[in-house]
Ligand SMILES: Nc1ncnc2c1ncn2[C@@H]1O[C@H](COP(=O)(O)OP(=O)(O)OP(=O)(O)O)[C@@H](O)[C@H]1O
């Protein structure tokens with residue numbers, strides 16, 4: 001088992017209309033490989049092609065060109081569908097069913113063993129903290145409650161791949177935290193997660209890999225910590241070591257003190273090489289060194305500035 005999701009030149013275009021004649025490329029030759037067991041976050045401005053990609057992966061629309069695989073199996077293979085959990089974009093479910101009826105019906109459609117259905121429905125309602133609404137009708141649910149039921153439905157079959165189209169939409173801060181826990185738990189179980197979102201701080205917290213899409217074109221793809229790695233070094237100098245602190249302050253691009261009064265200094269790559277050669281900082285007990293990181297947000301904005 002190598003890739004949870006893989007695409008090769010995956011393309012979806014829509015024909016122009018009478019008023020707008022150009023063909024629209026919702027997705028233009030997408031190539032991504034998401035290793036099994038990882039959490040992948042797909043980012044991009046509105047209309048970038050994220051939902052289009054997910055619909056292609058879920059076999060809901062047919063690509064114009066290119067290929068896609070889920071769990072190392074070509075999209076469209078019926079046997080694999082039961083191993084995938086899916087939360088669509090803005091889910092809405094028939095309002096006349098109760099949460100229990102809806103989830104039991106979903107479990108039957110997923111062909112879960114009959115004797116397991118009741119326990120499984122209770123299990124997922126517990127996970128999304130909707131147990132008390134088990135007998136309530138979906139029609140009366142708020143947006144966030146509907147989203148929680150959608151998530152419950154997506155994890156009913158303990159999927160090996162979980163595909164979520166904007167799972168954080170409509171959730172309150174507590175719900176967002178719960179969702180992050182759910183994603184982490186699914187990952188611990190060995191499941192892979194593919195989702196898209198606009199909430200960069202949450203994506204940064206939970207994703208091993210991220211991809212950034214703009215107007216159907218992939219602008220960046222890679223491990224989150226590698227994409228956000230910075231050239232610089234963050235050097236923490238003990239407040240007692242004034243001598244080193246004063247020397248580094250002359251070279252630092254940024255400097256601040258932590259709550260204990262220790263210096264936190266940012267050095268760019270050249271300055272770091274120079275002072276480390278001179279002062280042998282790696283050997284000093286009063287100095288701690290770590291690689292600098294920029295936020296995913298700053299990387300995102302820099303990336304989507306590019307013209308495509
Ligand atoms: N059925 C369709 N006919 C014509 N164009 C379409 C159709 N579906 C999607 N598109 C176009 O494809 C592009 C990508 O849309 P998509 O829904 O994949 O974006 P998205 O990244 O999910 O955006 P959002 O963040 O707003 O959800 C958009 O320009 C959209 O107008």
Ligand SMILES: [Mg+2]
Nearest residue numbers: 050051052089
């Ligand atoms: Mg979308």
